[in-house]
Amino acid sequence: MNSLNSAIPSVLGFCTNLTFMALDTNSFIGELPLSLTKITELGLSGNSLSGSISPYFFSNWTELTSLQLQDNYFSREIPPEIGLLTKLQILCLFNNSLSDSIPSEVGNLKDLLEIDLSQNHLSGPIPVELGKLTQLQVLSLASNKLSGQIPTVLGNLRLLFSLNLNRNHLTGEIPRNLVSCTSSTVPENCESLLNKDLRNNYMNMVDLSNNRLSGNIAQDLARLSSLESLNLSHNQLSGEFPSSLSGMVSLSNISLDFSYNNLTGPIPTSSVFKDAPATAYVGNSVLLAAIVAGFITCYRKTKLLEQESRAIFECEEKAESMLAFLVRITDKCDVYSFGVVALEVMMGMHPRELLSSLSSSKSRRTMPIVESSEFLLKDVLDQGLPQPTGQIAQEIAFVVSIALQCVSATPELRPIMRFVAQELSVRIQACNSYPC
Secondary structure, three states, rough: OOOOOOOOOOOHHHHHOEEEEOOOOOOOOEEEOOOOOOOOOOEOOOOOEEOOOOOHHHHHHOOOOEOOOOOOOEEEOOHHHHHOOOOOOOOOOOEEEEOOOOOOOHHOEEEEEEEEEOOEEEOOOHHHHHHHHOOOOEEHHHHHHHHEEEOOOHHHHOOOHHHHHHOOOEEEEHHHHHHHOHHHHHHOHHHHHHHHHHHOOOOOOEOOOOOOOEEEHHHHHHHHHOOEEEEEOOEEEEEEOOHHHHHHHOOHHHHEEOOOOEEEEEEEEHHHOOOOOOOHOOOHHHHHHHHHHHHHHHHHHHHHHOOOOOHHHHHHHHHHHHHHOOOOOOOOOHHHHHHHHHHHHHOOOOOOHHHHHHHHHHHHOOOOOOHOOOOOOHHOOOOOOOOOHHHHHHHHHHHHHHEEEHHHHOHHHHOOOOHHHHHHHHHHHHOOOOOO
């Protein structure tokens, strides 16, 4: 890193043998010079270069194999003449102010290994011509304004290692052939190539978060057997988690995120999914049901070790029956109804007397029972069950306290449902660690 802060001298173009130039992380200003016609590798990232990228730039520099202009102030469109750089292997233009659509001529760059156009203002659809870049290993178009569906032809990119399309306006379903055979590779039928699919040996990271993707998560997603990071959060995905995901043994539980979708049902049974942070599932129906049911089930199993009680079994059945009616968590949900359901699960009966006490104490301006010194946890829990002790008692008390906040007689004092979900989510991993 230096502190050079002038324009790039055009006289460098007279250096006829100059093939490599790295002037990264300086303070160069102005526009790109057009005189460097012999250059093959050019690094000008992290400067203050601005203006548009001239079509003549690409016309003159057809020998380029690496072009890194990221972290500058380039604006306007990417010229279609970029298709003339047929020897290009690395194209990094991220973190600029480029706009308009991605030119379809990018599909001419058959030797490309990496293309990163993220953090710009690019709009329009993802060009289907990207499916021609069969040597591509890294594709990042994140943090733009791209719209439309994810092209199915991206399934042709069999050497792709990293796919990042987050923070766009993409719609439709996740294409099945992103994780499946494509017509160009299937001589007879897809199943005959399942064990030879090179994609299983390469794909490491997929990030499709913060879009508007819908539909179900396909069972075929599990075929990305080398995937270590998967982020599908903040979309509109629906349906249940495919059971096949349990076979994705390479996934990291800290690099897994399905939050803020419309997903339902149980999470996959493998330890990767069970050990993932609770925040990976927040904003789905599955989250709240799993947290509350987790406390109840853990409590039930602990007591079953001490005595086989039919009453405890009935308590679990009742909890599961009521939790089945939980819906997607948003700040628009009826937090009061959740509080009632949670209290009914804990008390073994409808909490109408407790709710009546809360309401009457407000009208009489007297101290509510939940704030009095006489209010004890043992007075609220199902009297037909053994009293919880130790850490389990602490977690049960936490759930009851949250439920009581939700049924506060003063509506403006009730928390929003998102807050409730977040508060409960941070406790679920602790519950999973108990010796249930």
